[in-house]
Amino acid sequence: MMLKTRKLFQQSQFYSVACLSSLQEYFQLGNSFFQKKMYKEAIEQYNQCLKIYPEHVTSIQNIGLAQFQQNELDKSIQSFKRVLQIQPKSDKALYHLGVCYLYSNQLELSFDVFQKCTQYSPKNEVYFYYLGLSSLRMNLLCQAQQYFLRSLDISPTNQEVLYCLGVAYHLQGQKKQTISVYEKLLSLDPKNLNYRNILCALKVMN
Template structure:
């Protein structure tokens, strides 16, 4: 690297770090069972659904809720709600049906109504991780991050092996610019699953926002091991190395360019 021009790289680094702070991975969305089954069903098959098969693990579910679940995964939320309402007429205290209706309403953009239905489900059965997770999503979609946080925490507490809730918890802290807290959360994920690309990238970004350059470099490099030839990761590593005045910065820039990243002319000139 031409050290006389290193100030240009530092300036570029400051610009890029400001930009990349807005481009962290997005939060995870709703999750449940039956997805692969629902995707392949035709209308005729839908009529022939075996309610016992769909109700595995949900012994109080009826045929109506089974159909609603399929409609949900086909993203036909209004049809799903129609079936759930039939279920609730027969069994108004079915927590699964209440939760599923809340999830459908959330998908339709009716977050407050969604929360009210999921609240009812939790009042009846307060030990189901997915209930808290989807209520957190509804709060999150309304921008009520502080209300989403305890629900993501509860969802993770009830089902520690499911990383969706804790991933989103970390992103909530990141959105609040509580980067020390987001770093703490993503470290927990990486500790149990070193190959979680989402967590490694966001751990690196949380460190970067705190100017912990060595730590940011470390976890971006792990992310690069998981997903080689990602041009944005390669370029970001180059920027971090440039900020530390490391000669290897240009190697990372060139690798990023080879992977399709459009390098600024100033970087090209410095790395010639």
């Protein structure tokens, strides 16, 4: 009886090792397809991983990223929600979910997700930037400015955040602040003709 039990245990171990090996092969092949921007093929390989281990979080997350790249936003949202069912405090999955909501114009949901992100990681300038972007898209200009400034407190030379802050100031009719922002942008990137043209246009405006 003991010999039979030992044999069954050894067979189980062999099966587990074989499954793990197959999972790694499918996952690596999926990554290879993803890097080549062959997203449909990548998803097929990641799904093979999930047949072996249905809660393989990285495969689910990569499926969501591949779906996002194919502009399948509804499917991508469901994939990231599935990750969060397994790992509720995954700020990476929350981040990607927020971006999907933003791109699909679900702005209030995007804002709520990025607020949660800042609770998990309060010194991440990217999350405050996206809070500002969501607010800007909802035409909450003062709120957008506050979040862009929070982002710049953490990363003062981020040109993308500065540019959006300039847009928020401009839409509020705050000419002096807008000029100040674009002067800073031009000091960071003196050869940028876009910044230079915007600044010239602002200075000749009444």
